[in-house]
Amino acid sequence: MRQLLIYTLLLFSFAAIAQEKDKNLSRGNKEFKDKNYADAEADYRISLSKSPTKAIASYNLGNTIYRQKQPSEAKLAYVNTIENAKTKAEKHKAFHNLGNIFMTEKKYTEAVDAYKNALRNNPSDEQTRYNYALAKEYLKNNPPKPPKDDKKKDKDKKEKDKDKQNQKKDGDKDDKKDDKGKGDDKKDKQDGKNDEGKNDKNPDQKGEPKPQPGNSPSKQRIENLLDAVNNEEKKIQEKVNAKKVKGKPVQTEKDW
Numbered sequence: 001m002r003q004l005l006i007y008t009l010l011l012f013s014f015a016a017i018a019q020e021k022d023k024n025l026s027r028g029n030k031e032f033k034d035k036n037y038a039d040a041e042a043d044y045r046i047s048l049s050k051s052p053t054k055a056i057a058s059y060n061l062g063n064t065i066y067r068q069k070q071p072s073e074a075k076l077a078y079v080n081t082i083e084n085a086k087t088k089a090e091k092h093k094a095f096h097n098l099g100n101i102f103m104t105e106k107k108y109t110e111a112v113d114a115y116k117n118a119l120r121n122n123p124s125d126e127q128t129r130y131n132y133a134l135a136k137e138y139l140k141n142n143p144p145k146p147p148k149d150d151k152k153k154d155k156d157k158k159e160k161d162k163d164k165q166n167q168k169k170d171g172d173k174d175d176k177k178d179d180k181g182k183g184d185d186k187k188d189k190q191d192g193k194n195d196e197g198k199n200d201k202n203p204d205q206k207g208e209p210k211p212q213p214g215n216s217p218s219k220q221r222i223e224n225l226l227d228a229v230n231n232e233e234k235k236i237q238e239k240v241n242a243k244k245v246k247g248k249p250v251q252t253e254k255d256w
Contacts, residue, residue, distance in 0.1 A: 022047055025057055032064055040064045053084045059094055071101045092121035096128050099135065108139035 028043030044061040048054060062077030078101075081094040099114030115132035122128065 022051075022054075022057075024050070025054075025060070028060060028064070032060065035067075037064050037067045041068070055081045055084045055086065055090050055094075058084065059090065062094075062097065066097075066101070071104060075101055088121040092118050092125065092128070095121065096125070096131070099128075099131060103131070103135060103138070106138075106142070108135055108142060109144055111135040112139055 024043045024047040028040045028047065031037075031040035031043060041061065041064045044057050044064060047057040048061065051057065058077050059081040062074045062081065065077060066074035075098060078094045078098045082091055082098075085091045085094060095114050095118035099111045099118060102108070102111035102114055112132065112135045115128055115135055118128045119125070119132060
């Protein structure tokens, strides 16, 4: 991977420019060249207190603070420069140095955006273009991690999916139990039918015995029985009649 090429551009650009009649700005530039960064910072802050929207003062302040190893505070100075800059050159240099800080912080997404904005304000700067390509390469090899909230959402989603799977498994078990219960009911019904069949065949268990075809009397036998009954009744009737004749009173003539 290519070596990181940063800080070689622009950190001194505005420090050496002091065209305006600002004694504090001029003195700060001199202190910066002499590497008296604390004194330079004081002069730049005084200059900004007099003219808060002066882009060159905030830019030089950012360079001075960065030299004192306070990159986070330097970023604020560069952001103020971008907001108050009146020319593309001022914006270009502030975005470039802002990208340099993001690279040291390994915030490659922000660095790519910063260099891109720098190129929009000065497309011909080759060093910015190099840093932009390098930032994209670092970003490709070091993709940003999802925020903690997204991790929590992913965890919650996995837990919900797991719960759904468990519920589905439990539901399948219940369905199997229901199917088993239905099978048992079906078996009970079948057993009931078999018991009913057994009851029909076994007269000792339930109901009256049914006559078997082999025990049914023949037609001739029935007629013989009827004749015998009729003959017996005829004999009885003859005996009754005979007794009536013997016991009949003899009529006599009236005794007038």
